Amino acid sequence: MLDMKYLRNNYEEIKEKLAHRGEDLHEFEHFGELDERRRELIRQSENLKAKRNEVSKQISVLKREKKDAEPAIKEMREVGEKIAAYDKELKEIEEKLEQIMLSIPNIPHESVPIGEDEEDNVEVRKWGEIPEFDFEIQPHWDIAANLNILDFERAAKVTGSRFVFYKGLGARLERALMNFMMDLHADEHGYEEMLPPYIVNRNSMVGTGQLPKFAEDAFKIEEWDYFLIPTAEVPVTNYHREEILSAEDLPKKFVAFSGCFRSEAGSAGRDTRGLIRQHQFNKVELVQLVKPEDSYETLEQLTGHAEKVLQLLGLPYRVMSMCTGDLGFTAAKKYDIEVWIPSQNVYREISSCSNFEDFQARRAGIRFRREPNGKPEFVHTLNGSGLAIGRTVTAILENYQQKDGSVVIPEVLRPYMGGKEVIK
RNA sequence: GGAGAGCUGUCCGAGUUGGUCGAAGGAGCACGAUUGGAAAUCGUGUAUACCGCCAAAAGCGGUAUCGAGGGUUCGAAUCCCUCGCUCUCCGCCA
Known part of the structure; x- marks a missing residue:
């Protein structure tokens, strides 16, 4: 498996090097969009999780002080549903990405002779x-x-x-x-x-x-x-x-x-x-x-x-x-x-x-x-x-x-x- | 195959009436102080991955991870389910 960050930053160069292997690289084409979508989903989901964590702390304070926590709980219930939706899509994207990453061959060393068979x-x-x-x-x-x-x-x-x-x-x-x-x-x-x-x-x-x-x-x-x-x-x-x-x-x-x-x-x-x-x-x-x-x-x-x-x-x-x-x-x-x-x-x-x-x-x-x-x-x-x-x-x-x-x-x-x- | 116990950070080990627990305490390790040097002692630090800011590194912020996966919940190391592994006893067996 290659390093994802390295792949992200050197996509064209790597693609060229892998071309010499004669492997089928068509799945590799989707890497960019999936990688972008993945990070977008992580950002969305994590922002909401940060909020939920914070409000949950407030809820525990409210409860201890015997105050009404119901509005906050209700709000977080909705936040939880959004998170679940993001995470569901994220999981699908990551599975696809994982398959792609696992199917990309290694990059040949520079000393390896270039050839077909x-x-x-x-x-x-x-x-x-x-x-x-x-x-x-x-x-x-x-x-x-x-x-x-x-x-x-x-x-x-x-x-x-x-x-x-x-x-x-x-x-x-x-x-x-x-x-x-x-x-x-x-x-x-x-x-x-x-x-x-x-x-x-x-x-x-x-x-x-x-x-x-x-x-x-x-x-x-x-x-x-x-x-x-x-x-x-x-x-x-x-x-x-x-x-x-x-x-x-x-x-x-x-x-x-x-x-x-x-x-x-x-x-x-x-x-x-x-x-x-x-x-x-x-x-x-x-x-x-x-x-x-x-x-x-x-x-x-x-x-x-x-x-x-x-x-x-x-x-x-x-x-x-x-x-x-x-x-x-x-x-x-x-x-x-x-x-x-x-x-x-x-x-x-x-x-x-x-x-x-x-x-x-x-x-x-x-x-x-x-x-x-x-x-x-x-x-x-x-x-x-x-x-x-x-x-x-x-x-x-x-x-x-x-x-x-x-x-x-x-x-x-x-x-x-x-x-x-x-x-x- | 049957019965039971357990699986927490590098290691040991607390935590199971759910909330301030990434997680007490100890050991180890690193750095510093002390010393002629060492031991002892004291202080500081000590997980990983990902996301974001940054040209990058450092750093900072966030998310996740307490065997794995799923569920309940506003919130789970703590409750429920499935699976895996380890240990003990019984059975069987090379």
């Missing part, structure tokens, strides 16, 4: 050597089927499409990655470890920006106003919702493991095979709450923390800076880390690292004070996958596949795999 994203850097194979390589679902470590068919029977059973060393590999990543970020990168709820309420989903606009992407619990989390970002960022932190509390650095649940509405037919696009997957997520002046430096660091995982696993990747048209709703700046997938001959997203500036903090009411008696300011929030585990398994199976169908386990994972070197 993913074609215009800019490669920032590349790491690692793309592996060469002297045999015919297989996609990860075939590798996994031969090794009997993933079972999509039975998951389809038990649940439905886009679900999977991990088995044997496949399950072990997933678990090894979870522990490896959590250890790395907690021990080496200084994050506080967290295991969050997988179900959150509506306010949390609004706080981080999944709602109200993207309701169709989420799984909702029937009969409850609760949602399955699409990422640990939601519970972890909302951990400090409606709180005022002190300056020495910052930065807050959390690393969280969680399952993630996505309806994948609108992606029917895409990545229908394999682990790439599941309704449920595991992820280790990095979340930081920082002072505003630190957030862009933090974005670079946080992205580096995610990259470190791939470096230690020896998986080739590249870092892309998302252009204005591909930024997503909430981010002011976003890097995607893409890992090499040999069978598809492309880099695929495995992490997304974003700086939301105060966009989420304003929605979620996360603030801090620089001085004990200072004015509260909004923190800046950031997060990034560190990493999506299912896609990491995908990358390991494919990049480390051998001619005989076995898969070499990256060295750093072997202690987590009971010392095993190969899955065969």
